[in-house]
Amino acid sequence: MDELNFEGYTCPVPIRPTDTVLLGHGSGGTLSRDLLNRLFLPELGRAAPRLLDDSAVVAIGDQRFAITTDSHVVSPLFFPGGDIGRLAICGTVNDLAMVGAQPVALTCGFVIEEGLSFELLQRVVASMKAAAQEAGVYIAAGDTKVVQKGGADQLFINTSGIGTIPDGIDISGARAHAGDVIIVSGTLGDHGIAVLSAREGLGFETKLESDVAPLNDLVQAMIGAGGIHVLRDPTRGGLATSLVEISEQSNVTIEIAEQVLPVKPAVKAACEMLGFDPLYIANEGKLVAFVKESAADRVLDVMKKTKYGEQAVVIGRVIGSGKSPAKQSCGQVRLKTAIGGTRLVDMLPGEMLPRIC
Amino acid sequence: MDELNFEGYTCPVPIRPTDTVLLGHGSGGTLSRDLLNRLFLPELGRAAPRLLDDSAVVAIGDQRFAITTDSHVVSPLFFPGGDIGRLAICGTVNDLAMVGAQPVALTCGFVIEEGLSFELLQRVVASMKAAAQEAGVYIAAGDTKVVQKGGADQLFINTSGIGTIPDGIDISGARAHAGDVIIVSGTLGDHGIAVLSAREGLGFETKLESDVAPLNDLVQAMIGAGGIHVLRDPTRGGLATSLVEISEQSNVTIEIAEQVLPVKPAVKAACEMLGFDPLYIANEGKLVAFVKESAADRVLDVMKKTKYGEQAVVIGRVIGSGKSPAKQSCGQVRLKTAIGGTRLVDMLPGEMLPRIC
Numbered sequence: 001m002d003e004l005n006f007e008g009y010t011c012p013v014p015i016r017p018t019d020t021v022l023l024g025h026g027s028g029g030t031l032s033r034d035l036l037n038r039l040f041l042p043e044l045g046r047a048a049p050r051l052l053d054d055s056a057v058v059a060i061g062d063q064r065f066a067i068t069t070d071s072h073v074v075s076p077l078f079f080p081g082g083d084i085g086r087l088a089i090c091g092t093v094n095d096l097a098m099v100g101a102q103p104v105a106l107t108c109g110f111v112i113e114e115g116l117s118f119e120l121l122q123r124v125v126a127s128m129k130a131a132a133q134e135a136g137v138y139i140a141a142g143d144t145k146v147v148q149k150g151g152a153d154q155l156f157i158n159t160s161g162i163g164t165i166p167d168g169i170d171i172s173g174a175r176a177h178a179g180d181v182i183i184v185s186g187t188l189g190d191h192g193i194a195v196l197s198a199r200e201g202l203g204f205e206t207k208l209e210s211d212v213a214p215l216n217d218l219v220q221a222m223i224g225a226g227g228i229h230v231l232r233d234p235t236r237g238g239l240a241t242s243l244v245e246i247s248e249q250s251n252v253t254i255e256i257a258e259q260v261l262p263v264k265p266a267v268k269a270a271c272e273m274l275g276f277d278p279l280y281i282a283n284e285g286k287l288v289a290f291v292k293e294s295a296a297d298r299v300l301d302v303m304k305k306t307k308y309g310e311q312a313v314v315i316g317r318v319i320g321s322g323k324s325p326a327k328q329s330c331g332q333v334r335l336k337t338a339i340g341g342t343r344l345v346d347m348l349p350g351e352m353l354p355r356i357c
Numbered sequence: 358m359d360e361l362n363f364e365g366y367t368c369p370v371p372i373r374p375t376d377t378v379l380l381g382h383g384s385g386g387t388l389s390r391d392l393l394n395r396l397f398l399p400e401l402g403r404a405a406p407r408l409l410d411d412s413a414v415v416a417i418g419d420q421r422f423a424i425t426t427d428s429h430v431v432s433p434l435f436f437p438g439g440d441i442g443r444l445a446i447c448g449t450v451n452d453l454a455m456v457g458a459q460p461v462a463l464t465c466g467f468v469i470e471e472g473l474s475f476e477l478l479q480r481v482v483a484s485m486k487a488a489a490q491e492a493g494v495y496i497a498a499g500d501t502k503v504v505q506k507g508g509a510d511q512l513f514i515n516t517s518g519i520g521t522i523p524d525g526i527d528i529s530g531a532r533a534h535a536g537d538v539i540i541v542s543g544t545l546g547d548h549g550i551a552v553l554s555a556r557e558g559l560g561f562e563t564k565l566e567s568d569v570a571p572l573n574d575l576v577q578a579m580i581g582a583g584g585i586h587v588l589r590d591p592t593r594g595g596l597a598t599s600l601v602e603i604s605e606q607s608n609v610t611i612e613i614a615e616q617v618l619p620v621k622p623a624v625k626a627a628c629e630m631l632g633f634d635p636l637y638i639a640n641e642g643k644l645v646a647f648v649k650e651s652a653a654d655r656v657l658d659v660m661k662k663t664k665y666g667e668q669a670v671v672i673g674r675v676i677g678s679g680k681s682p683a684k685q686s687c688g689q690v691r692l693k694t695a696i697g698g699t700r701l702v703d704m705l706p707g708e709m710l711p712r713i714c
Contacts, residue, residue, distance in 0.1 A: 021473045026503030035501060039475070043482045044465070044489070044496045056497035058462050060521060063418065069464035069517055073502045073509075105415050107426035108401070109515045111468070116378045118396070125400045132401070139401045140413035144392060145430045145513075146383030147712060152430075153508040158466045158500075160426055160517035164417060355504060 022351070028236025028282075029348030053173050053249075054098035054232060057165065066101035068092055069160040075355040077124065077155060079198035081190075081209030084157055085127035087284060087357060090214045091235070092161040093135045097219040098231045098287065100171040101163030105140035106132070109158040114149045124155065135214035137161070175229040176250035180318040181296035183289045185218060185303060186211065186311040187262045188239055189281035192356050193270045208266050213285030218306045225302040227295025233287050235357055237348040238280040240333070242288055244347045247332035256316030256345075257336045279335075280348045282356045290318065379708070385593025385639075386705030410530050410606075411452035411589060414522065423458035425449055426517040432712040434481065434512060436555035438547075438566030441514055442484035444641060444714060447571045448592070449518040450492045454576040455588040455644065457528040458520030462497035463489070466515035471506045481512065492571035494518070532586040533607035537675040538653035540646045542575060542660060543568065543668040545596055546624045546638035549713050554627070565623050570642030575663045582659040584652025590644050592714055594705040595637040597690070599645055601704045604689035613673030613702075614693045636692075637705045639713045647675065 024031035055066035072088045088108065096103045108128070112121070132138060194210040196202070215233065222228055230250070234242040239261075247254050263271075263278045271278050285308055291299045296314065303309030319334075333345040381388035412423035429445045445465065453460045465485070469478070489495060551567040553559070572590065579585055587607070591599040596618075604611050620628075620635045628635050642665055648656045653671065660666030676691075690702040 019475055021469050021471060021475065021478065021503055023471050023503050023505060026469070026501055032501065039479060039482055040499055040501075043479075043486045044499065056462070056464075058497055060461055061420065063420070065519075067462055067464060067497045067519065069466045069498050069515065070500045071466035071468050071502045071513075071515060073468060073504050075508075104417055105413070105424055107413075107424060107517050109426045109428035109466075109517070111428050111430060111513055112378050112383070114378060114380050118376055118378065121378065122396060122400075125396055129400045140415055140424045141426050142397055142401065143427045143515075144383055144389065144397075145428045145712075145714075146378055146380050147430050147510060148380060150507070151432075151510040151712075152513070153504060156428075156468055156502075156509070156513065158426065158428060158515035158517070160464050160466070160515070162422075162424065162519055351503075355502075355508075357502075 023354045024350035026354070027348055027351040029241050029350065031350055033347070054095040055101060057099060064165040066096045066099045066163045066165055068095040069158065070095065071156060071158040072357060073156050073355050074195060074357050075153060076198050077120070079195045079210055080207065081194055082212035083124060083127050084155060085124040086131040087212050088157040088159040089128050089131035089135060090212050090284060091357060092159040093137055093214045093216050094233045096161050096163035097216040098233055099165060100169035100219065100223060101165045103135065103137040103161055103163040103216060106137055106159055106161045107141045108139055109143040110145070111152050111156040112144065112146045113152045113154050114146055116154055131214065135216055169223065171228055171231050173230055173232060173246045173249035176246055176252045176290045176318050177229060178252060178318050178321045179293045180229055180290040181293055181314055182254065182256060182316040183291060183296070183300060183303070183312055184239065184262065184315050185287045185309045187264045187267065188283060188286065189263060189267045189271065189278035191284040192281035192353050193267045195356050196353055197270065204266060204270060208270065211283055211285035213308050215285065215287055215308055218303065218309045221302045221306050222289065222299055225295060225299045227292035227299060228289060229292060230290035231287055233283065235282050235284060238282060239288060240279040240345045241347045243333045243345065246290065251321060252318045252332070253320040254316060254333045255319045255336060258338050260313060260315050262311055262313050276352060279345065280352055282353065284357065380711045381708035383711070384705055384708040386598050386707065388707055390704065411455035412458060414456060421522040423453045423456045423520045423522055425452040426515065427452065428513060428515040429714060430513050430712050431552060431714050432510060433555050434477070436552045436567055437564065438551055439569035440481060440484050441512060442481040443488040443569050445514040445516040446485050446488035446492060447569050447641060448714060449516040450494055450571045450573050451590045453518050453520035454573040455590055456522060457526035457576065457580055458522045460492065460494040460518055460520040460573060463494055463516055463518045464498040465496055466500045467502070468509050468513040469501065469503045470509045470511050471503055473511055488571060492573055526580065528585055528588050530587055530589060530603045530606040533603055533609045533647045533675050534586060535609060535675050535678045536650045537586055537647040538650055538671055539611065539613060539673040539675070540648060540653070540657060540660070540669055541596065541619065541672050542644045542666045544619045544621045544624065545640060545643065546620060546628065546635035548641040549638035549710050550624045550627045552713050553710055561623060561627055565627065568640055568642035570665050572642065572644055572665055575660065575666045578659045578663050579646065579656055582652060582656045584649035584656060585646060586649060587647035588644055590640065592639050592641060595639060596645060597636040597702045598704045600690045600702065603647065608678060609675045609689070610677040611673060611690045612676045612693060615695050617670060617672050619668055619670050633709060636702065637709055639710065641714065
């Protein structure tokens with residue numbers, strides 16, 4: 001299928017400009033990108049080459065630091081397998097890990113709706129503590145704001161973080177090379193479907209649990225094995241959006257195989273029932289890695305020995321590089337379907353599951 | 358009045374424990390402290406000695422860093438003299454500056470209510486850009502979440518920041534000494550009253566403007582003059598709360614003179630009309646400094662030559678140290694009133710002006 005001609009293709013879901021912010025602008029997909037390109041980058045942007053990585057990289061003296069921020073607005077606050085507190089810690093720890101950084105300190109900013117019960121807040125904070133201990137990070141600074149009843153939906157938590165990047169580590173979405181092997185660390189879509197089932201009270205028969213977990217130990221083990229070019233945690237927008245971003249950053253063509261994508265039967269069933277594609281569902285304890293071909297077996301072995309990488313599997317490859325920039329937004333990620341066809345994979349166009357993280 | 362006996366005093370406004378979070382828990386005063394002591398510190402606390410400073414101080418290798426976070430929920434988003442964007446940048450720049458740090462990078466996390474107009478968001482972001490340029494900082498990383506209509510009140514912005522603390526700088530609320538001269542950089546209460554007037558449409562005849570401004574240049578100039586022991590920006594809870602915090606951290610007794618407190622006539626009039634005390638009103642472009650006696654004149658001279666320190670004035674002194682910890686929460690800050698009496702100054706007990714920052 002490599003000789004497929006994409007010349008005539010256009011993006012399948014053109015986004016109309018709007019005058020107001022839509023839910024989809026927070027999706028992590030195309031509308032989020034639109035907001036970034038229309039507003040935030042022209043006004044506030046700098047450090048363009050690494051723009052789309054999970055953390056910014058800042059040099060202070062001889063030391064490189066990773067810096068990242070995430071606001072968490074997940075609803076409901078508690079869901080099978082996790083809660084907003086664990087999510088807030090893991091989300092930021094993982095963003096730091098995805099550029100190879102070792103987390104140093106986190107900050108937490110709480111926005112609380114008046115009337116929230118202390119008991120609930122206590123459970124969230126205890127969960128943050130447990131997650132921070134698991135990840136080996138600490139919270140250096142915090143802030144609390146309270147808004148009147150109805151001014152916010154229960155509780156939002158911003159977590160920012162800083163980590164140090166050891167010398168010699170250079171991991172970025174811009175570093176994918178032709179020939180790289182693409183590995184995911186485990187099953188796809190668990191988090192999004194778990195939150196959705198808790199929110200809508202869907203009551204699936206099988207137990208669906210979020211995968212929310214800190215991946216910094218997994219990443220350290222992988223770095224020890226060598227050959228890591230790209231790491232990303234496919235949160236909002238799912239694996240598909242992460243792969244499209246990487247293909248654009250590195251200007252490469254990616255091919256993945258549908259048959260080998262790891263999806264739990266319960267998640268698959270829920271997706272079929274609800275009309276979702278697991279490729280676009282958020283994960284909070286998974287990563288996708290682009291690894292030098294010669295190191296791939298070694299990295300996979302190491303991953304399988306860790307708690308959060310046991311089910312790691314190769315899902316595809318970088319099959320070429322150097323597509324013209326004009327065609328970057330469509331057609332650089334291809335999915336070999338189970339029946340032998342090829343499907344183009346684009347970013348999540350709008351919003352599928354709002355307030356998933 | 359120094360021989361006044363405080364033995365029999367109890368706190369004037371005992372705070373009853375509640376089962377739910379109140380607006381006052383976000384006030385920066387006693388209820389905020391209660392939340393910190395009951396929940397956040399036991400679970401997440403570390404680095405106790407500097408606990409109450411505006412930034413945490415973290416050492417990485419030989420370099421000390423200041424780290425801070427603030428969520429901004431001010432209502433309305435635009436007010437005379439500023440807006441949530443300028444506030445978000447200046448608040449974090451100032452927190453870094455208050456431990457003598459030079460800001461390196463900020464992060465911004467937006468929580469946006471679905472339906473917010475792009476035009477409004479654009480104005481906020483443009484204001485952030487202008488404030489960041491004025492302060493000489495840049496925004497290294499950002500995040501955007503969108504919640505459904507009614508899930509948040511228009512727009513919240515978290516700003517976290519990191520700065521480097523040069524060798525030899527040791528500025529903390531724990532460093533006040535007997536004899537220190539206390540200086541404020543300008544008039545008190547401008548921000549809180551400006552936001553309130555905009556929110557309530559009070560239509561005062563005189564123009565009231567927020568003082569929201571980045572103070573890092575002012576602080577650098579002061580540090581150059583030497584002898585700076587303590588810096589703090591009296592935001593939520595006002596100057597009174599800052600002074601009580603410092604008196605507790607350093608275990609000292611402070612005396613300030615009501616007659617010399619700089620308050621604009623319009624702010625004074627508004628406070629009299631509304632029953633507020635300017636000592637408890639938030640400022641966003643002011644600092645209070647505790648300076649070694651021998652350096653005080655020099656520091657004051659330097660401050661008066663800067664844009665945001667022109668109206669700097671000495672307001673009092675540290676008159677003693679070493680009160681027993683049991684009595685710390687009451688009676689360590691005294692106000693010499695205009696008619697010659699002495700009033701005890703306590704922290705803001707509950708909430709006077711919600712969503713002021």
